[in-house]
Amino acid sequence: MSAVRRRPVDAAEAPPDWGAAQDALADQAVRLALERSGEAGVRLRAAGIAHPEPRGVAGLRDLAVLAKDDLPELQAAQPPFGGMLGVDLGVLRRIHRSPGPINDPEGQRADYWRMAPAFRAAGFERGDVVLNTFSYHVTPGGHMMDAGLRALGCVVVAGGVGNSAAQAAFASQLGATGYVGTPQFLLTLLERGREDGIRATFRRALVSGAPLPLDLRRLLEEGHGVSVFQAYGTADAGAIGYECEAKDGWHVAPGVVVEVLDPGTREPCEPGEPGEVVVTSANPVYPLVRFGTGDLSTFRSDACNCGRTSPRLAGFLGRTGEGVKVRGMFVHPRQLAEALSGVPGVRLYQGAVTEEDHRDVLTVSVEATPSRPPDLDELAARLREATRLRVEVRAVEPDTIPEDAPPIVDLRERS
Numbered sequence: 001m002s003a004v005r006r007r008p009v010d011a012a013e014a015p016p017d018w019g020a021a022q023d024a025l026a027d028q029a030v031r032l033a034l035e036r037s038g039e040a041g042v043r044l045r046a047a048g049i050a051h052p053e054p055r056g057v058a059g060l061r062d063l064a065v066l067a068k069d070d071l072p073e074l075q076a077a078q079p080p081f082g083g084m085l086g087v088d089l090g091v092l093r094r095i096h097r098s099p100g101p102i103n104d105p106e107g108q109r110a111d112y113w114r115m116a117p118a119f120r121a122a123g124f125e126r127g128d129v130v131l132n133t134f135s136y137h138v139t140p141g142g143h144m145m146d147a148g149l150r151a152l153g154c155v156v157v158a159g160g161v162g163n164s165a166a167q168a169a170f171a172s173q174l175g176a177t178g179y180v181g182t183p184q185f186l187l188t189l190l191e192r193g194r195e196d197g198i199r200a201t202f203r204r205a206l207v208s209g210a211p212l213p214l215d216l217r218r219l220l221e222e223g224h225g226v227s228v229f230q231a232y233g234t235a236d237a238g239a240i241g242y243e244c245e246a247k248d249g250w251h252v253a254p255g256v257v258v259e260v261l262d263p264g265t266r267e268p269c270e271p272g273e274p275g276e277v278v279v280t281s282a283n284p285v286y287p288l289v290r291f292g293t294g295d296l297s298t299f300r301s302d303a304c305n306c307g308r309t310s311p312r313l314a315g316f317l318g319r320t321g322e323g324v325k326v327r328g329m330f331v332h333p334r335q336l337a338e339a340l341s342g343v344p345g346v347r348l349y350q351g352a353v354t355e356e357d358h359r360d361v362l363t364v365s366v367e368a369t370p371s372r373p374p375d376l377d378e379l380a381a382r383l384r385e386a387t388r389l390r391v392e393v394r395a396v397e398p399d400t401i402p403e404d405a406p407p408i409v410d411l412r413e414r415s
Helices: 018-036 038-046 068-077 116-121 141-152 164-174 183-195 214-224 333-340 376-387
Strands: 094-098 102-106 129-132 155-158 178-181 204-207 227-234 238-242 250-252 256-261 275-281 288-297 324-326 329-331 346-356 359-368 392-396 408-410
Touching (some): 018 038, 018 256, 018 275, 018 288, 038 288, 068 102, 068 288, 116 141, 116 227, 129 141, 141 155, 155 164, 164 183, 183 214, 183 359, 227 250, 238 256, 256 288, 324 346, 333 346, 333 376, 359 376, 376 392
Parallel strands (some): 129 155, 204 227, 359 392
Antiparallel strands (some): 094 102, 275 288, 324 329, 346 359
16 A cells, blocks of 8 residues: 655644634625525525524524435526526636536636645645546536646546546556546556556545445555545535545545534434535535535544544445435436336336446336337437436336335445
């Protein structure tokens, strides 16, 4: 495993009173939301918050949480951003679209999603050549990571998704020492390189968008010599958490307020008790107040000795929302419905996400009508267009899928 040199911690990651810093950030987010966000303003006023004044994180307790899964409907009713955009459309740098579909703004600020601290904590440095394998097409992932790397002065290789043989060869030719992408695709590149006799040059990786089971981490670090760090964020809120050199939980990123709330009662969870990650962000372009990510985690109760005063999340513990992440991309039930509802010959269907050799597999089982079985290849093509992922489609016997079965289930083991 590559050693990661311990680095000085930025002041934003180690304020002497983290709670006070979070309170100040929450107050700033409320002020921006009242001034700029029609959607957040409605929720704030409904909770009796009509004026910006010091109230801190605890003062948001009666505010309804906006669920990420509600954004498609909100944006469809009031396009393109559901009344949440805090600036004129014409001053944005880019507009992206995440699965859902959800429109995501990108402002002009350098490192708009605040990813640089995650790379710094992982040991990336100025002049490092880094292969970025997140998509640059439509979705924001590639640009999120690209901006953070460039803020550190790294040289970015805009690899994008797929084409493992070419990417492995190109990265080796350039002597790329860094990797960004899902841990599963990192394994694919390393294994493909070994098969093709390509010299491996990666020394560190920042991975996101997919689970990192302990056995996969060990395989990447001990079997291939790559020091692997995790980062956690969303296109809406930017960086939320990341690992330090201890690799023992995700430090809350500077610039966001993070709460862990009981999905039913919306009361704060005690450390060690799982709940939904809810984010408040004082972003003038896209102010968020109590934004529910749909992700489950819990706060760690112990302190980290790395020097950061931020609390740590224990990692990804599942989802409360309907979306399931597959190979770094969210797949929503509405996408399956878009592809399959009303198709002649399809009576019932259900998607299932499994894992084979550390790679995500999305399989859609289809129960056909007796009179007209559908063309499975055509269904696979429709699903691929809707999800932008390769999907396996299989026919199942009648009465295999219950009438009230969820449209998609996650059967991967977490560790």
